[in-house]
Amino acid sequence: MVNGSLMLTIAVLGGTGKEGKGLAYRWAKAGYRVLIGSRSSEKAIKAASEIIQLLEGSSSVVGTTNLEAAQQAEIIVLTVPYAGHRETLEDVKDALKGKLFVDVTVPLVPPKVSKVQMPAAGSAAQEAREILGEDVEVVAAFQNISHELLLDEEEIECDVLVTGTSKKARAEVLTLVEAAGLTGWDAGPIENSVVVEGLTSVLIYINKQYGSTYAGIKITGAQHQ
Numbered sequence: 374m375v376n377g378s379l380m381l382t383i384a385v386l387g388g389t390g391k392e393g394k395g396l397a398y399r400w401a402k403a404g405y406r407v408l409i410g411s412r413s414s415e416k417a418i419k420a421a422s423e424i425i426q427l428l429e430g431s432s433s434v435v436g437t438t439n440l441e442a443a444q445q446a447e448i449i450v451l452t453v454p455y456a457g458h459r460e461t462l463e464d465v466k467d468a469l470k471g472k473l474f475v476d477v478t479v480p481l482v483p484p485k486v487s488k489v490q491m492p493a494a495g496s497a498a499q500e501a502r503e504i505l506g507e508d509v510e511v512v513a514a515f516q517n518i519s520h521e522l523l524l525d526e527e528e529i530e531c532d533v534l535v536t537g538t539s540k541k542a543r544a545e546v547l548t549l550v551e552a553a554g555l556t557g558w559d560a561g562p563i564e565n566s567v568v569v570e571g572l573t574s575v576l577i578y579i580n581k582q583y584g585s586t587y588a589g590i591k592i593t594g595a596q597h598q
């Protein structure tokens with residue numbers, strides 16, 4: 374149980390990769406049923422078994438294709454490079470109707486990943502909103518959390534700014550942030566995702582400038598009620 378409600382199933386599309394695997398690990402550890410999605414079910418099954426090993430067998434993590442994962446979950450999280458963002462969403466969009474979609478994508482344009490280069494829609498999350506339509510709640514989160522921290526047991530200092538298409542959807546994702554052991558803030562409407570996604574390039578620049586690998590941000594002057 375989380376916050377008194379039955380555990381939901383979370384699909385992590387691209388969950389075979391660095392960021393997705395880390396988030397999947399944290400949610401599985403919190404007791405959620407997690408589906409790892411991939412373009413290759415073999416790759417997804419391997420990633421799922423790696424997470425189960427990390428959790429010493431005591432979890433419900435299953436690997437499958439991106440589409441099957443999206444069909445079977447109530448919450449769908451996308452963690453693919455921006456180059457695969459649109460194509461992945463087009464492939465699964467019918468399975469997302471009426472569900473909650475969480476976009477972790479940062480619209481980085483290699484090789485200049487430390488320079489903010491936002492897409493015409495404003496942000497990757499707003500582009501997702503255009504592709505998925507009004508039937509899907511779109512929330513953007515976790516863009517500033519380095520994957521290096523997610524498989525670690527150390528406390529994560531970096532906060533998570535959550536923007537999205539409704540207050541209710543943002544509140545649901547704030548529950549997932551908390552379940553992952555992180556501090557989240559309702560950072561307002563989906564339009565505000567422009568700043569949060571763009572901030573990732575600023576953090577990458579700071580990492581390069583100061584020799585760090587997981588620079589982050591912390592909200593000061595506010596308290597959770």
Ligand SMILES: NC(=O)c1ccc[n+]([C@@H]2O[C@H](COP(=O)([O-])OP(=O)(O)OC[C@H]3O[C@@H](n4cnc5c(N)ncnc54)[C@H](OP(=O)(O)O)[C@@H]3O)[C@@H](O)[C@H]2O)c1
Binds near residue numbers: 411417479521
């Ligand atoms: N890494 C971080 O620290 C971090 C932090 C915050 C946000 N992010 C964002 O999270 C997203 C994922 O980052 P990542 O570092 O986890 O990426 P990644 O490891 O390079 O890729 C994640 C997964 O995406 C799938 N993928 C790769 N290219 C694709 C394509 N062209 N089309 C569809 N799927 C593709 C692959 O899964 P399959 O081959 O199994 O399909 C891969 O395992 C990015 O948008 C990134 O900006 C990353």
